[in-house]
Amino acid sequence: MKFSKATNYALHTMLMLVDASPIKPVGVQQLAESQGVSPTYLSKILTRLVKAGMIESVTGANGGYRLSRKKDDITFLDIIHAIEGTSSLFECDFLHGEECLIQTVMKEAEEKMEWHLKTTKLADLAQNKTTV
Amino acid sequence: MKFSKATNYALHTMLMLVDASPIKPVGVQQLAESQGVSPTYLSKILTRLVKAGMIESVTGANGGYRLSRKKDDITFLDIIHAIEGTSSLFECDFLHGEECLIQTVMKEAEEKMEWHLKTTKLADLAQNKTTV
DNA sequence: CATTTACAGACTTAATATATCTATAATATC
DNA sequence: GATATTATAGATATATTAAGTCTGTAAATG
Ligand code: SF4
Ligand code: SF4
Numbered sequence: 001m002k003f004s005k006a007t008n009y010a011l012h013t014m015l016m017l018v019d020a021s022p023i024k025p026v027g028v029q030q031l032a033e034s035q036g037v038s039p040t041y042l043s044k045i046l047t048r049l050v051k052a053g054m055i056e057s058v059t060g061a062n063g064g065y066r067l068s069r070k071k072d073d074i075t076f077l078d079i080i081h082a083i084e085g086t087s088s089l090f091e092c093d094f095l096h097g098e099e100c101l102i103q104t105v106m107k108e109a110e111e112k113m114e115w116h117l118k119t120t121k122l123a124d125l126a127q128n129k130t131t132v
Numbered sequence: 133m134k135f136s137k138a139t140n141y142a143l144h145t146m147l148m149l150v151d152a153s154p155i156k157p158v159g160v161q162q163l164a165e166s167q168g169v170s171p172t173y174l175s176k177i178l179t180r181l182v183k184a185g186m187i188e189s190v191t192g193a194n195g196g197y198r199l200s201r202k203k204d205d206i207t208f209l210d211i212i213h214a215i216e217g218t219s220s221l222f223e224c225d226f227l228h229g230e231e232c233l234i235q236t237v238m239k240e241a242e243e244k245m246e247w248h249l250k251t252t253k254l255a256d257l258a259q260n261k262t263t264v
Numbered sequence: 265c266a267t268t269t270a271c272a273g274a275c276t277t278a279a280t281a282t283a284t285c286t287a288t289a290a291t292a293t294c
Numbered sequence: 295g296a297t298a299t300t301a302t303a304g305a306t307a308t309a310t311t312a313a314g315t316c317t318g319t320a321a322a323t324g
Contacts, residue, residue: 060291
C-alpha cells in the first residue's frame with residue numbers, strides 16, 4: 001500500500017508545468033531528465049494526464065506538454081486519480097448489506113484523505129522555487 | 133495503491149475475536165473457514181498481530197487466538213499498521229529540504245486518514261451481528 | 265505417548281509496477 | 295514537399311510485491 005512512482009512523476013511534472021509558460025510547451029525530454037526517468041516512460045504517464053484533460057500535448061518540433069486548465073482548477077486528487085485510478089482503497093469480495101461497518105469506517109477514512117487532496121490546488125504550490 | 137487482502141483478513145478476524153470469548157481461544161481453522169482463506173496463510177497473518185501485542189495465541193489442543201488487550205484500546209490503525217507496516221504512503225528518493233511542499237501535502241493527507249482510523253476503536257463495531 | 269494446535273521458513277505462483285523497444289502519426293522548419 | 299522533431303500506441307520484458315502452499319517443529323492437552 002504505497003503511492004506508485006508514476007504518481008510521484010506525475011506530481012513533479014505537473015508542478016514544473018505550472019511554473020512553465022502556458023503557451024510554449026515543455027518537451028518530455030527535459031521533464032524526464034530532471035527527474036531521472038526515461039522519456040518514453042514518462043511520456044506514457046503523461047498521456048494519462050492528457051486523457052484526463054489536465055494537460056495538452058503538442059506534437060512535432062518544439063512540441064511537448066503544457067497545462068490545459070487553469071492552475072486553480074487542478075487539485076492533487078485529480079492528478080492522483082488520473083494515475084492510480086478512482087476505485088476505493090478498500091475492497092471486499094462480498095457485500096453484506098449497507099450496514100457493513102468495516103467498509104463504512106475504511107471508506108470514511110479514505111474520504112478524509114481525499115478531501116484534503118481535493119482542497120489543495122496545484123496553484124498553492126506554484127512559484128515556490130521547488131527544484132526538481 | 134490498495135489495501136492488501138491480508139489487511140482485509142486481519143480486520144475481519146479481529147472483529148470475530150472481539151465478539152468471541154476473551155478466555156476460550158478460537159482456532160484458526162474456524163476463523164479461516166468463515167473467510168474462505170487457507171488456515172496456514174491466515175495463521176501467518178495473525179502471527180503479525182500477535183507480535184504487535186493485539187492478540188495472543190494458545191498452542192496445543194483447544195488452542196487458538198484471543199484478544200490480549202481491552203477491545204477499547206485496539207484501533208483500526210493498529211491493525212492496519214501491523215499488517216501493512218508503518219512507513220509513509222508517499223516516498224521520494226531525494227529530500228529537498230524541509231520546505232518540500234509535495235511531501236507536506238501528501239503527508240498531511242495521510243494523517244487525515246490515519247486520524248480517523250486511530251480514533252475508531254474496534255469496540256465501536258462489536259456486537260453488531262456482522263456476519264463473516 | 266498420541267493428538268491437536270500454532271509457528272517458522274523455504275518455496276511457488278500470481279499479480280502488478282516499472283520500465284524498454286519499435287513503429288507510427290502529427291507538426292514545424294527549411 | 296522533404297526532413298527532422300516530437301508525442302502516441304502497442305508489444306514486450308524485467309523487477310517487485312502480494313498471495314498462497316508445503317513441510318517440518320514446538321508446545322500444550324488429555
Ligand atoms: S462484512 Fe463488510 S467488509 Fe466484510 S466481507 Fe462483508 S461487506 Fe465486505
Ligand atoms: S521536491 Fe519534495 S517530493 Fe520531490 S523529490 Fe524533492 S523532496 Fe521529494
